[in-house]
Amino acid sequence: MAAQLDYLTLKEIFRRFHEVEPEPKGELDHTNAYTLVVAVALSAQATDVGVNKATKALFKIADTPEKMLALGEEGLIEHIKTIGLYRNKAKNVIKLSRILVEQYGGEVPSSRAALQSLPGVGRKTANVVLNMWWGVPAQAVDTHIFRIGNRTGICPGKDVDAVERAIEDNIPAEYQHHAHHWLILHGRYVCKARKPNCPACLIRDLCPFDEKTL
Template sequence: MSDLKPSSRRKAKPQITASLSPKPARQPKPVDKATVLEIFRRFEAANPHPEGELEYVNSYTLLVAVLLSAQSTDVGVNKATRALFPIADTPEKMLALGEEGVRERVKTLNYFNTKAKNVIAMSKRLVEEFGGEVPRSMEALTTLPGVGRKTASVVMNIAFRIPHIAVDTHIFRVANRIPFVNTKTPLETQGPLEKLVPDEFKLHAHHWLILHGRYICKARVPECARCLINDLCRYPAKTL
């Protein structure tokens, strides 16, 4: 029995514990320049000549393939373009095939109606304004229908060997896990990442990072035990 008189009893205040509202984990600081250099040295040693997985025959078909790859896998795009590129590997041939012909061959891809429309509109612009050639500048490429900065960066890097890092979801994830950068969107990641990568590695950095994100540093469960930079990475949720 309590020794407090009824008039002197007070209601106990509810206890708020830390477990009810945990603080979010703090993002690690980006690695230093020496670590960045060692990371890319290891990527180069493991894969000196990395290549993209999209199939193409020239700069135009590369542009089309990258345009088609939005919200689709490279495997899916390759299956579609194997029926498309043998009969339409130039803007002129693509225009002759027509939007309906393109649509029929890419209908297995997400947003195939919009993509077919953009392929035809882009091809028309190339013929009318660029003599049927793919322009070699970011500014010109990004004026084409369906071509954003990421698509243009891939074409500049692969077709013309002008270093650019096109930040997709894989590269965004890897860059923020290691971390090279602390950013909130892929768009704001490209500039800082391109400045960070040493010049001698810039041409292949795009491929190394995307392949690393696709096959090792996976979104749900990264395979840290197989990672060749796991001793350099600061990701707090490693699966070692």
């Protein structure tokens, strides 16, 4: 685990991220808050590409909790059976859809506690929805962020909660909203797990990672 980088170094890192991509976007396709919740819930242990393929047709016929309930669990399974853990995910999507209808008038709540009370929605999923739909600077820590946070010293921590706190405590406030998107994209396409593409890294000179690739 690398030591936490100092404030000025972090500011320069995120200035560069911002310069290259001022408005980074999540890669899960969605049309409203509900389809975002469903897409993120389905993405656990699955790729965004795989989820998008499955939801392309699904969201055309079930883009509200009411329509999802009308489709039913078996109908949902037919759309998402290419995704890992699809049976359990289908159960959770139907359950959360029923709760949204019965307790929230079919609307997605905007509080983390309410979101996390939904079946299949953990803190990471709740943070994605808060950030992408409600504009809250919540930090959704996935495997990419956990890896590069510790590899680079941007946001080191022994677990995802510690990494989340490191982002909130150390990254300059003006970059908080998009921080997790910049980090996810950097981890997904540049600072990869097995062979990081260090020659293409825009923060290579600021990164303390000892095993930089040539």
